[in-house]
Amino acid sequence: MTRLLTHPDIDWRDDGTPVARGHDDVYFTAGDGLAESRAVFLAGCGLPDAWAGRDTFTVAETGFGTGLNFLALWQLWEMHRPAPAAWLHFVSFEAYPLAIEDAAQALGNWPELEELAGLLVARWPAPVKGVRRMVWPDAGISLTLHLGDIRETLPASRFRADAWFLDGFSPAKNEDMWAAGLYPELASHSAPGARLGTFTVAGAVRRGLAEAGFEVTRQPGHGRKRERLEATLTTPTPPLPDPYALTPATPAARRVAIIGAGIAGAGAARALVDAGAEVTVFDRAPAPATGASGNRLALLMPRLDAADTVQARLLVDAYLAARATYDSLPGVTLTDVRQVPKDPADAARFAKVLADPPLPLEDLEALRDGGLLHKNAMILRPAELVPALLAGADLRLGTDAHLDLAARTVNGEPFDAIILATAMATAAILPWLGLEARLGQVEWVGAAGVTPPDVIASGSYAIADGPDRLWGATFEPFDGEMPEPSDRARQDNADALARLSPWWIRDTRDHAPVSRASLRATTPDRLPLVGAVPDEPAARAVFDGVKKGRPADADAPVWPGIFMVNGLGARGFTWGPWAGGILAALVLGGPAPAEASALQAVSPMRLVLRALKRSGG
Template structure:
């Protein structure tokens, strides 16, 4: 909408309220019950990190950042228009009210930003003034005798909107920094030109359709093209996609990254499902079995080193494991209460036809359409040459998995295809029925609850084959593997005499797109040669170049490398692409953005002197 201005409220909280305490507090205002229920229904897990809630069709956005204020502010580059400083008085909370805090507030303030606070102590006034704010006192609200308010009058332009030099400036383009933190309207092309769209997405797998929906929700006209005859027809096209997160046993950067993606997706899928009758999200729970001594020891370390809400992840014993799955287990495991599996076909149908209220935007699919070449025009727009003609766009998103490297601009990305085959069995007529698990089971592979009598399990991992045809040998491997890590499944009797010949069998194979660090590649596409030249000094000093920003193609984005974890990572990845195109506050902090960044391998390989 022309002139539209969204409202984005960011709250930093070291000790977040529990959901029960929040409900109790809000019950004091029954006249706000309708609004309060929306907040409570979407309230996130109380785990450290970044949580985004959307209301009023995305017009009102609440970002909750749970954690220490200094660690948290250091991870962001937004420009705030207004600050409310509510950290108790300096006498009760002295560690918060420091010159470092006031400096961070100024760094993250837009021109003319205002503030208010109930803390009227002299130390607060002097700290704000030293950071560049004009400050005045006035009568306080309620029982507060005085309060402070004011606005920023001077800023250190060398630091405003930037992070300290120790942070990952290379993940940001110098010329786009301001645009990336302010709300903006995507530039539109001349609609009279044939096949012109605000955004064109190449690839209609899980990453592509999620990105299309995220951009469409922001009012952009999107074209999505794919060489196959239908969406999610490649590696994303299994009958059941498990939403599974594999954590390190100790908290580190990777742990925090996986935790954030899991928390995001566990709220994203139910929120979307609530709007549709066709069921695509099946939150049956997921049990990660401690099926071996090695896995049991790892899970014990995980439980001892990490304290998570019990409704997020918790260890359970063998008896409870058996109760959750409906099968007999001799071991316990980690219970992911709200996880489950995704039906990608139904999910794709919903995303590509979902229309927000009063939206004039469209998603237009083009199947059996091969993108042969991409080129940037003098006005920074992009032209895509296909077997169905030319497409024109301001924003081009490459989400076509292993084919991404066919474009010269992206040939440097270190992705590899990883073949995987899933096996499905069902009981033959007049034979003993196979007992279905009630939840997703994972161990050396995975097993899903049955659908129409079919039990899907797997999967193989083969780096040496690019053949998407199925074969009997891999079905045997899957069958042998599941009897090893989940021996009680097929029957409560001895399964050694069981073979695939006893069942109806079918299978599905695909080529997952993987990366060396097993994390997705998401964000603006870097200019490889310019990055190498600018950051050449990294070859002789890994800590050099901290003040430098990256070189990126304007309007070219990548969303690939999700491997077998697309159901886990594609929702937040899609939101990150939408943020980089449309602006606003990103769905991830600065560390996670760098872990997603397509430029991270260039930086790493320069430090290792590999390029």
């Protein structure tokens, strides 16, 4: 199975109706599609009355299609938002995402949705498997779009819906999506009393919903449909054990303290501020991004693996999330990156990547020498970008943060939640994490001739942007007190630059380079730590049976309201926004912007469970 999804082939009827050639079914009926959405889905789920008095409300949908149902719901939310700070979360699943041109043409049928359609189409996702999260803070709306086969993506998702739009092509023309396994998953992803609307009255659908715990009723249909279905979940599914601490905090935290103003803390701050939280950021440094995030230039490019593993998908999801977050912020320059294989193993990996690419041609091409051309990558200027990410947060810089995790206070001030974004300083608070320090040194020249952006990479990287040249970086173990530039690292970077041989290499000889060294916190498996902080002694006691091969079938004990983002290693600007979205969902509630396997892979609890398994072996 290929890693890229397939755009459906669309035939257009004379009246503007889009028809999916592969399923021989319509997305909607031109002239009546919006009215059908309102009657079957909005009214069928009792909206807007169902969200009256609610701070948050979650609607889920099977089959995103053109996005028409989402826009109809958004329009209704604008007219009937229950409070200025209320949030509407929309979760949808799509295996055959429309090409952006087809989406724009389809939504052009509805002039009254033109403004909202423009906002959606501007962020229309590429056909890349994974989870895309979009947030419109002023509207109080988030869209979490799971791209892939719903038989895989729905069981892997993390949310509880208050209402369901059971959409998609008819059961007779798309049997896979309406298979018997769908209905228990709908129930397990529903809040008690969740409402459901659908256009179909097929017997298999009625029976599947009833067997899953829904009370199903026939209702008068819309247009040429004589009947439709409405359903209410009357027998909720008991929640499963949560050994990785993936369940959002209850009640949702509103006042959040973040310790650390580097990219890890800034990514969390951006996601939380956008989601309506009151965020205070503490850092002992007098300015943001003075540690590992503080180089003159940084590079955002994808790390692509040949195999379709959890880690490979994580890295693609994180890269796309970062790119979407940075796109409209200062300190960002789009660039192509030429990535040259550094050895035969690299060349073999690149060949496998190109044989089954995880990104579309708009983002990835082959180079003649066997390398990769990454299009739409970004050169970042952290001194401009990180403050922009922190905008809207209350910054408390230049002072130490004295923590009482049990009381959830910082310098005596209480908060609903505290997020530790403290890199290697976290080792003194939570030594069981086993964080490893890596020393990264880069070299910089800032007065060369002004040039267009240019990047070449092969293990190390070399960046040119305007008058700046930056190259490096080392990544070596470090067990000292303070990072200092070294002649050895400087020579290593010079040797690496010579191998890359950028056209501007003479600039590095005509100007005196400035070296900068900083520490990067890493984990043994090189994946970040994002999530609730476990009560490690209590967790070891609860899961002691794991040492003897028993399953981890209990809820993980955690420090209430204490979270972390750490271990970003050399890819802080890749991981930061994605990690921030996960933390926002855990702290404030709402759908997780990642699959369960990804959340488990970055959960701090994984280290506890892994240690128990190894001690038993």
